Amino acid sequence: MDYSPRDIEQKWKQYWEDNEVYKVSNHSDKPKYYVLDMFPYPSGSGLHVGHPLGYIASDICSRYKRLKGFNVLHPMGYDAFGLPAEQYAIESGVHPAVSTFENIARFRKQMDNLGFSYDWSREVMTCDPAYYKWTQWIFLQLFQHYYDKSAEKAMPVAGLVAHFEQEGNSGIKAASNQERIFSAAEWANMTPREKDEVLMNYRLAYRKVTYVNWCEALGTVLANDEVKDGVSERGGYPVERKPMMQWSLRITAYAERLLNDLQELEWSESMKAMQSNWIGRSEGAQLFFGLEGSDEKIEIYTTRADTIFGATFMVLAPEHDLVAKLTTPKQRAAVDEYLSYVKTRSERDRVSDVKAVTGAFIGAYAINPFNGAKIPIWISEYVLKDYGTGAIMAVPADDERDRRFAEKFGLEIIEIIDKSMHPGATIEDKVGVMINSDFLNGMEVLDAIEAIMQRIEDMGIGKRQVNYKLRDAIYSRQRYWGEPFPIVYDPDGVAHAMATNDLPLELPELDDFKPASGGVSPLGRATDWVNLAHGWKRETDTMPGFAGSSWYFLRYMDARNEKEFASQQALNYWRDVDLYIGGTEHAVGHLMYSRFWHKFLYDKELAPTKEPFRKLINQGMIQGVIESVYYHKEERRFYSAELAKAMDTNGFAEIPVHIDFISEYGSDESYLSAEGIRQFKNWRQEYQSTEFVFSPGSDKFYTKSEVGKMSKSKFNVINPDDVVAQYGADCFRMYEMFLGPIEQAKPWDIKGISGVSNFLRRFWGLFFDDKGNFNVSEASPAKEEWKILHQAIKKVSEDIERFSFNTCVSAFMVAANELKKLNCNKREVLEPLVLLIAPFAPFVAEELWNRLGHEGSIHANGQYPAFNPEYLKEDSVQYPIAINGKTRGTVDFPADARKEDLEKAAVELEMVKKWADGKTIRKVIVVPGRMINIVIG
RNA sequence: GCCGAAGUGGCGGAACUGGUAGACGCGCUGGACUCAAAAUCCAGUGGUGGCAACAUCGUGUGGGUUCGAGUCCCACCUUCGGUACCA
Structure with a gap:
């Protein structure tokens, strides 16, 4: 019988479904293994050949681990809320739920076509109320907690309130943006509205006015990682900075832990580097400068306090609070002009001309606390409101940007570091000897930093401070197709959590999905839904795309639980993801938010591990x-x-x-x-x-x-269904793996697929005679045949362990070629080979397993073959003979030959004598089992 | 600019701890089968020279360490990914 992928794949797909072969239990004596794919956004263009690359790899690992005796959790679902469905709804009037479910059905069909071993009984969709009930629930937990820096974990806001009632907010070390210190009495006198505002400064999910990335075309706010080069990642529309009242998540509270815990993860160095750059930790000093003729102080942040004697001007962010207060009447016009210029500058402009130097003098002067020098205060857009304190001391001698600014505006430059001992050192390198710096003179930079830090603290004008680039994540979107906030506002505008029993708060029905006016989400149109009794109102914003994806890996553990997001039993059994496969495009966003949510749940003892994803593999595009x-x-x-x-x-x-x-x-x-x-x-x-x-x-x-990129708009999408129709899913799977290392990006090229197709036919052919009858012999294999089998077992299992799937496919080809040459059709060789190939070509393996006389599925009942090194032992070893390191030929020696004997024998070889003719043999190097090198000179 | 990854035949790639560079596949060339083609099978296939044995050059470039380097070290070039006034 000829190999006919269409028939056998159809047959076994049905069998797997009917018999729930891939259903996994949360109760098992077997060790657990959790293999996860990044779930897809179900886009309208369907799956293209790039998507399954990671899915195939994870499926191979899952099937391999299963055959190795693990209880494997391998689920799939959909990141189903998102902008494209809503944009489509605006254009076509089709409800996002309708188009989303259609797309999901299509994705599902395409995935089934590829023979994946997902346990579909655990499927999740982030847009399903049964799922987002728990997204809302976790959000409420964040809302009701603050981060206590003493305990180094999240604590209930109720405890914080009790503390305020007792002693005010002194004595609380918390991650917060509460600046003012208040007493218990002051707290007691606050109105509910004022109390709400104070608590918002502590909550892990909080509301405040923030400068946001506003995208007019999409009518919504975007997160930093949803903006690329000043335009929206989805759609490429312009984005501008705009102050708006927004929900945010206090991810910065976890910055230190997010950074430190990277160490224990088995992620690529580049991935860890990206995360750590994004967090951007720096150590420096927070330091106050007095002002001339004023009691106000300017707070600055610097990592180079040692350079303070070279500080010849200060720069404030244009949005800085003190700008209005300090600007002198004489400079008012110039400053106003500059401020209006800044307003016209979108984020995109700022990014695109980094080298342009602009600014304005505000007329005021600060006083250098060390030498009393009068230093002019400027404003410039190169100082960012959100980083550090929004103000810097500018040291043109030792900072590239400050130098450009000083040169443009003719400001003084005082050299303070002698780098003559360090030729080639750049301005940024922390090397050299301090000069013109009073008591720091003669010190090395690193010593000077320490010395001045000490002095600053002794003088009480500042303190050591750690800063992060990481910003709190903006969590509001003015869109329809996302999770509604389970928040209601009383007539005073105070935010209240909905009762857990009332969750999920479902989206209201709408037929017009355009944003309401004034930056209000389409939900603003659902007046019946928004307006509650007694003047209470619902929040009209919805949650962002990363809400549902920040915890879905936990939901899979117990996907149908209606009482909890997952039971403790399930969480403690599955613990964390052992292997996570997905693209690099989620390096910062999704992975950072997931780690943050997971750590929060860990603090609450609702997740059993500190980190969600132990091992991460990034598949190339x-x-x-x-x-x-x-x-x-x-x-x-x-x-x-x-x-x-x-x-x-x-x-x-x-x-x-x-x-x-x-x-x-x-x-x-x-x-x-x-x-x-x-x-x-x-x-x-x-x-x-x-x-x-x-x-x-x-x-x-x-x-x-x-x-x-493969994209609908470039009309170059290749649908895996077409390839499968022609070659079969087994062939498609093996070919995608054969293309090259999983982590490398590569262009799709169908040309080589015939090689894999031929291989599968040849492999199939091993089990059949010339007339096409199934014909497997019970005879004992010869030594050579055993060797081929065990070489394959060794190579394939080692290579799966190191995720080198392309070389596994080669190993199968080598085995098939060699067995074919020997005309081997012996069961004792072929049967283990079927088990070996099962993770890669699950359909062929299933069919052959069945024909070999086994009941049930190979994927449920099979056992991975064990490697036995005995079969690889040889009597003799072929030694390469090198002369002066160049291989000149090979000679066989007994495998157990001793080093000394080999040395003697090698010198006696004809070929060696030929090369040594007229010269002396200086040295003979023998690596037993490997090679012989003879040094002649 | 900074951080990270990678440069190997005509092409995708292999060589895991320094030990026969180019496994496996595509493509190409020749042959078998065929009226013919496709499919399949067999053989060959890094460059140069040679009928051949063989010689010689060869893993982005230049240098180094070593008996021996695609692999380790130094400097540089190119490509890709990330990031970007972060004080």
């Missing part, structure tokens, strides 16, 4: 090839690529072409044939009568090919 034609903008004609490139390409627009029309797709020679041009014109009616300019004598219209 599979890119597509974008094909486009050159359109001459003035002549309004298309030019063949080789012609266009010879001309000034600026005059051309590149019009993307659907890859289905292209001949030789993906090669350098890709072109449109006459038929392709016809299809193109049909597809883009507006070019119906546009002329195509060819090279003289050529009938090929060449297109431009470039490697890039």
Whole structure:
């Protein structure tokens, strides 16, 4: 019988479903193993060939661990809230839930087609009220907790209130933005509204006015990582800074732990580096400067307190509170002009011209606390309101930006570090000897930092301070398709948590999804839903995309629990994710927020581990090839690529072409044939009568090919279904693995797939005779056959353990080639081989296992074959013989030959004598079992 | 700029702790089968020279360590990813 993937894959897919082969229990004596994929956003374009790369790898690991005797949790779900569905709803009027469920159904079908071993009984969707009930619940926990720096964990706000009632807010070490110290009496006198505002400064989920990334086109606020190069990541719309009342999460409270605990994770160095850069910890000093003719003080933050004698001016962020107070009447006009300039500057402008130096003098002077020097105060947009204290002492001699600023505005520069002993050291390097710096003179920089820090603390003008780049995460979105906040406001505007019993708070029905006016979410239109009795109102914002994805890995452990987000039994059994596979694009956002939520739940003793994801593998992107034609903008004609490139390409627009029309797709020679041009014109009616300019004598219209993202808008999406239809899922799976290391990005290229397809046929053929009858012999294998088997077992299991799946596929090919050569059809060799290949090609393995006479599924009942090194032992070893390190030939020696004997024998070899002719043998190096090198000179 | 990853045949890639560079696959060349083609099977395939044995060069570039370097060290170049006035 011929290998027919279509039939066997259909058959076993059905069998797996009918028999719930992949259903996992939370009660087992077996050791646990949790393999997780980053769940997808169910986009309208469906799965392309890039998505499954990680899913295949994780599926191989899951199946492998299962055969190795582990109880494996391997779930899948959908990150189903999100902007695209809502944008689509605005355009088409289709409810986001409807399009989302359609997309999910499509994704599910595509995934089933690939033979994954997911336990679908645990499927989660973040937009399902049964799921987001618990997202809301965790949010309320965050709302009702603050971070206590003494206890180094989250504590209930109720305890904080009790403390305020007893002693005010002194004596509390908490992560907060409460600046004012108040007494118990003052607390007692506060109005509910005032108390609410104070508590908001402590809560882990809190509301405050923040400068946010406002995206007018999307009508919503975006998180920092949803903005790329000043435009929205989804849609590419402009983003501007705008102050708005927003919910935020106090992730900064966990900055230190998020940084320190990275150490214990088995993540790539680059991934850890990205996280640690994002957290951006720095050690420095918080320090007060007095002002001339004023009692006010300016608080600054610096990591280079040693350079204070070189501080010749100060710079405040334009938004700094003191700017209005300190500006002198004389400078008022100049300052106002500068402030209005800053307002016109979007985040995008600031990012794009980093080198431009702008600023204004406000007329006031600060006093250097060490030498009484009068230093002018400026404002400039290069100082950020949100970092440190929003104010710096500028040291033009030792800071690149300060120097540029001083040069532009003609400010004094005092050299304070002699770097002559360190040629090549840059301005940023902390090396050299202090000069012009009073009591610091002659000290090395690092000593000087320590010395002045001590002095600052002794003088009581400042203290050591650790700062982070990490910002609190803005948590409000003015959108419909997200989790509603379980928060109600009383008539005073005080926020109250909804009762847990009333969760989930479901989204109201709407038929218009456009934002309401004034930056209010579409929920503002649902007046019946928003307005409650006695003047109470609901929150109209919804939660951001990362809300549901920050804890979904815990929900899988006990996905249908209606009483808790997951039972303690389930949490304590599965604990954490042993292997997490996903793309790097989530390096900072999702992984950081998940770690934060997990740590919070750990503090509450609701999660059993400090970290959620022990081992992380980042699969590389599979890119597509974008094909486009050159359109001459003035002549309004298309030019063949080789012609266009010879001309000034600026005059051309590149019009993307659907890859289905292209001949030789993906090669350098890709072109449109006459038929392709016809299809193109049909597809883009507006070019119906546009002329195509060819090279003289050529009938090929060449297109431009470039490697890039697979996307619907580039018309280059390759659907795995098409590949599976032609070659089968087993072949598709093995081919994707065969392409190269899982972590590397690579362009999709179908050319090599025939090699894998041939291999599967050959593998299948081992079990059948010439007439196509199943024919497996019970004879005992020869030594050589055992060796082939055990070489494969060794190689494949070692390589799975180190996630080197491409070399596993090679190992299978080698084994099949060699067994074929020996015409081996012996059960004792073939049966273990079927088990070995089962994680990679689950359908073929299942069919052959069945034909070998086994009942039930190989994936449920099989046992991974054990490696026995006895079979690899050889009587003799082939030694490479090198002369002066260059291999000149090989000679067989007995495997147990002693080193001394080998040395003697080697010198006697004909070939060695030939090379040594006329010269002396100086040294013989023997590495037993490996090689022999003879040094001649 | 800074941080990280990577540069190996025509192509995807292998070589795990320094020990026969190019496994495996694609492609290409030749052959078998066929009326023919496809499919399949067999053989060959880094460059140069040679009928051949063999020689010689060869892992981004330049230097170093070593009996021996794709692998370790130093300097540089290129590509990709992240980040960007962070005081």
